Amino acid sequence: MARRKVNSEHAVRIVNGALLALLCAVFLLPFWVVLMSSVTDEMTFVVNGYSIIPAKFSLEGYSFIIAAEDLLLGSIKNSVIIATSSTVITLFVVTLTAYILSKKKLPGIKLINLLFIFTMFFSGGTIPAYLIIRAVGIYDTRWALILPAVGNVYFIVLMRSFFYSLPSALEDAAVIDGATEIQVLTRIFIPLSLPMMATIGFFAFVDRWNSWMDALIFLGPSSRDLWPVQYVVRQLLEDMQGLLGSSLGSLSQVPAQTGKSAGVMITVMPLVIVFPIIHRTFVSGITMGAVKG
């Protein structure tokens, strides 16, 4: 009886492992296929289409897409500027706000908390947001892609949950020793919440790096010098001719298809490389916030 149970359990584990391996292949396949197409010779690609192993290897797609009008390199620079500055401001605003929102003793703080939470469930919508961007005068500037994201309420809630979880004795002891509220934040809370801040910083950075819809409506149609990288790659995928125009020459002479794949890989690569190294930190950070929240 017991033996049969152990056997069936063993069988379940084997099937489970096999299914997991299959799923992992499904997760990786699109990455792999696009990576391979980006290093395929254009003519080979035109004949064979996407394949698991390229028949003829070439890096022309990359050299073409990087050389084309400096558009991609410029946009990578833009995205780095946008994501970095947005992350820095986000961390400042989120930590400070979450710290104060976590102070249950403050009169009226419950109502203020509710004001923040409410925006997670209801917003004015795309057009009012667009009109506000125009009204505050940051339309068609980098700030339009940076500022709207920095007060992210989800991050604030995450951080606040973390602060809730810190033992109140820590703060009480510091206050008895004569520390001000600000010193409690800078000397005790911030050092303790560095992993959490790293998590939020990573998320904020990835969020900005991946964004392109805001560039679509918050930037003017001709502000090529402000375009973030995802926006450029999107234009590349949708309308390469329109994007590169005259400098493109004839589409049949350039590695257009492999170039598109190269564009996609360039936006994805930094993450694929960095992610496995750092993900352990923020997964623990995110679960810390989520469970308590």
Place this chain on the structure above:
Amino acid sequence: MSKRNKKLIVIAALAVLAVLFSGSALSVSLNEDGRGTAVLSYEKSELEPEFSDVSAFTAHMNLFIDSINLASGQKDAVVINGIEEAGQLYKVSITFRRISIIKGMGDFAWSEFSVAAAHESENQLLVERLAQGNMRLDLERRYEGKAGLVSIGRNVGQKVLPVAADKTVLTAEEFIKQGQQDTGGLMYAGYRMLDTGALKEISISVAGELKFYSDNSTAAGSTLVIRPAESISAQIQKFKPETDGSGNPVLNEDGSVRTVPVTVDEDINCFIGYFVFRPTGAPTALILIISGVIIAGLVAAGIFSGAFKRFFKSKLFAAIAKYKVLYILLLPGLTFLAVFSYLPMFGIIIAFKDYTLLEGFIGSEWVGLKHFRHILLAQDPTIYRIFRNTIFISLIRIATNFPVILLFTLMLHTVKNRAVKSGAQTISYLPYFISWVAVGGMMFSILDKDSGMLNKAIEVFGGTKINWYAQSDAWWMILALSSLWKSMGWSTIIYMSALSSIDTELYDACRIDGGGMFRQAVTVTLPGIMNVIMLQLILDSASIIRDNYEQVLAMTRSSGAIGDTTTVVGGIGFEAILSGGGYSVATALGLIQGIVGLFLVLMTNSIVKKSGSEGVL
């Protein structure tokens, strides 16, 4: 109504217009919001004999106004209030709504002056063109093609310059500059009218004080502009019966006389100009005054009743004062919240207006629930389709993703080997962190008709290729599955962390009782993460009415063939912004989506709380 009938009505209307306007004068009064009344006076002696009877005249007048409304596409653009006989005159009083174009009557524009001036290039061009006496483009645009009857084929030569109230003539540049500097709520009114009859003058009285008007008009007092007609020679397209060689009329198949268009040169009267006025008793000023009075009253009441004194002495104030630094430090967060989350909520007001970029946020006309009535009651197939798509895409996504994610969590949980487990997790998290643009590119490698992996696989198994980017009925599933691919791994995190907090002794106890893996899952694992499952259900059910337009836009590659199933509510706002029109309808759609979504959150939250689990709010 057939095209032919419409054409006939427009022709009839213009014929009536020509007759009716003989020997008449038009006096208009205009409010600061662009609504107004007008009185048209006709001298009986100059009308055709058949109109000596007031009922015949009224019937023709009604037909005329109806045709104007028909052509303008607004059934209450112009309304006749009454027709009366006064000696040798017929007086027709009408009221009109603020609409930009009353077709068949002319072209009108109202807006805040500063908003009008903000559209500098447009207006400068217009003002300069008027100042040079070149009106050709303006009049051609309105009357050629649309009504197809009047086109002015040459420059008119009339110069129209803005004149300030002190009679100084301004250049186009100065005029625009004034508008940009003004913050005092000046109103801009522009008009371009053609009259094929003999309309002698228009007098426009405003509910306010004139600041500028065009030099072709006379300011009669500080609230009345009189604009005399100017005769110009125009090419008018008319329809005359077609005749064969012997002079007999040619008949259509249905027996009616066939007409042919002919272009004739004719003298017509034109009225072109603009003026700027400062409205008296503008509602904004009134609101400011009223709210000022109320605040002052409250402050006074507070002082006299001692409420302030009590407040400043209260414990609450002491507590607030004690932590004032903390409240001040909250300002950055509150500022961002106010500007980027709450200010846009006031922007929802444009859902109750006919918002145009030219008229601006405050200047645009209030239309009440017009857009909501249209969305909810008009049974517009386009609107039905976008809501259907939004809801079905969400439902299919939830129905496929929710159980699979739960199952995947249990699969990961079953793995005992730490390295294998963490490897599988890392790989499954990856897609969550790449952009939808990249996902769109990757899915193309799967779905493309000729080069994609899916069709290659189909061919290997002997099927025929499918053009997925034209296969509209497959897209609800494609969107659901690509969502699953992107978020499946990451979504397990919240379950996994809940699982890790389950007491392992419970599993041991279950095993001792003879429970196998399945029973352990049902009796220990599932109850252990029930809270999280409920939480996830709340968030999911609230998202039924929401859409992920970012995903749709990135994945559909602008393929029109699948628009039927992939157009969603969120897309309408983006389209409105990119096309520069339709803002109000899109905002109303977004508001309906937002309210239903909020309602769903609150509802599911209370259900979950009643069932004994913890809610989110």
